[in-house]
Amino acid sequence: MAISYWRRRDRYYRLLGNRCTQCNSEYYPPAYLCRRCGSESLVDVEMPTTGQILTYTILREVMSGFEGQQPIVIGIVQLDNGVKVLGQIVDTPLDALKIGCRVRLVFRKIRDESNVGQIYYGYKFTALC
Amino acid sequence: MARVIISSVGYTRVGDHWDKSILDLAVEAARKALKPYPNIRPEVIIVGNMFSSQSSKQEHLGALLASALNLTGTPAFKVEAACASGGVAFNVAYSKVRSGEVSSALVVGVEKMRDLDVSEASLALSMAESAEYTQFMGASFLSLNGMLARLYMETYNVSRSELSAFPAIAHTNAATAEHAQFRKAISVEDVSRSPLVSDPLRLLDCAPLGDGAAALLLTSEEFNGDDESMVEVLSSKISTDIFSIYERDDMLRFNATKDAASKAFSEAGISVEDVDVLEVHDAFSVSAALSVEAMGFSKEGEGAKDAARGLYALKGRYPALTFGGLKGRGHPVGATGLYQIAELWLQLKGRGNVNQVEGCRIGVAQNIGGVDTTSVVSVLARR
Incomplete structure (x- = not known):
């Protein structure tokens, strides 16, 4: 991995x-x-680092490796060049989420393996609405 | 080209088989399928399975099963295409008999899911998707379908109760199916009030985890001259789409199913109106809706609404999920495509008991892997 x-x-x-x-x-x-x-x-x-939410879900049953993170908000974002990207949406109250909401890219920890194991970083999105 | 006959079928009930291994299940289904024809030694064995390496730390299923059945010497191998593994295994077996390479083939689908806990099973299922760009982000297979359901409801103004129609149909039929995981009817309201798991999808929108195996014995025509109601395979077609939904221009189009269905119907010489009984891939309520739309049984955006209107009920125009579908009969992924074919066989033979679709002659099965990334559509007919 x-x-x-x-x-x-x-x-x-x-x-x-x-x-x-x-x-x-x-x-x-x-x-x-x-x-x-x-x-x-x-x-x-x-x-580009900005776009809008095309669709999203609030995932309550997470996969192995993501324990303790639930619920995870996952969205498909259309960036301003038209390309669609899948990523988590963070720092956004659940009741503020909406299709069409503007988002920007942020750099975050995706998950870690244990107290002494690998830490995985990557992009997520945060809503601007 | 040889005509391809489904001579016999065998399967286990779907559910929690705590006392049976993946090989126990595969052997049980295979022996049931072989039993009516003790003089036929299958010339090839094809196993459909998705993640035995994850669930049972076991691969090499073809030779494993051949050896257990005392059929060493027989070519045997596994076919994998995520949740379409069973349908693709059927397609490969069909092609071998059809081409004349062999005159009999044993095809067995099997999956052991309940040895994994839910989060491990969710990870195993996510291997149908991109490990690098979907799974890495924490997006399980369930979450992709959750996003699809939201887009579907928003785009076509589909109500919660309309989305609940397919799972309710599935359970109504599963209640009277011997081999179903859930022999229990549920109402549209039960589905609509069940707990959210990946909103808007609720628990009862989603097929369960379960263990199971299903097997078929395929033969060329000359083996079956004595049978008064032979079930013939008229066509079986596989297609594929751009891998992940977010890479596709229109996320709500099941292009692989549309393509496979159009080719399968054309080769079988049938149109949508000729279909009497239908098994669709209802892993999620939304996937059933998009599947019937892609095959042309419903118009775009009308799949769930048509289910709510009764079009796909056992007494409807296109009876679907006649023994419970993936939702009610259960979805042991690598076996699912073969349960579908075995159930069409029961219908076309007139052995459906209380679930029988009267007078049916043409049956269609659609089995998908990923979010319609692989699709297999097969057409069966009573001769």
Whole structure:
């Protein structure tokens, strides 16, 4: 787990996606091949840090590894470049959550393994409404 | 091309099989399927399973089962496609008989889920999704469907009671199904008042965890000249979509199901109106609704509303989930696609007892993996 996390650190820390050099379509998670034009030529690019909530849920039964964090608010956010990203929504009262709510990117702890184990960091979103 | 006949079926009841291992379950279902034809030695064994490595620390299920059945020498292997593992295993077995490569195939779906606690099972199920970009963030499979349900209700103005219709239909049918995990009817109000688990989804919107195995013996036509009501497989098609819902342009379209259904119906030479009985992948109330829409039984946004109007009830125009579906019969994931086919077989043979759909001739099963990332649609007919 630690190695697979390290491998994706730029994705998790900076929301580094990619862009097709032929048709300028942008992707997060990064695409291997452009889904619109099929081009193999894509370059890494940071995604915008603001967007709006397309849908969300308040998860009360969490997976192994996330014990003690429930409830977790998970959303799909459309960034200002149109790309959709899945992430947790934090620091927002549950009754303020709404589809269409503006959000911005924040850097947070995702989870840890134990008092002495790996700590995993990455992006989450916080609502601006 | 050979005609493919489902000669026999075998299955366990779905539920908490504390006293049985994954192999115990698979052997039990397989022996039931093989029993009516002691002279047929299957030429291939295909096992559908999603996460035996997680639940039982066991892989190599094909050879494990072949050895247990005294069928060594027989080619045997596992097929995995998340919750569509059973349907895909069926498709592979069907293709081998259809092509003439073999004249008989044993296909067995099995899943052991209850040895895991709920949070471990939730993690195992999340392996159907992107480990790097969905699971890493703490988003379980349940949460994806919760988000889908919110978007579905908001986009199409679907009410809470309309969303509750599919689970209520499932349980009504499961109440009288011998092999169902929950032989208990529930009302629309019961679903709508059950505890929130990933809102707007409530506990009774979601299929349960359960252990189970289902098996089928497929044969080419010449083995079955004596049977007066043969069940033939007319077609079976697999399709796939862009992996995660947030990567898709329209998150409310089940494109894989639409594509697989259109190809399966076309090859079988049928249209939607010809279908007499339907098994859809109701892992969640919202997935049942989007599935019937994608296959063309309901218009876009009308799936849950049509269920509330009675279209999919046992006495409706398109009887669905006739022995309880995933919600009521249960959803031992790698076996689910084969329970669906076995249940269509019971219907087409006229062995449905109180759950019988009278005079049915054409049955359709739809089994999905991920959020319609893989879909298998198969068409069966009584000859």
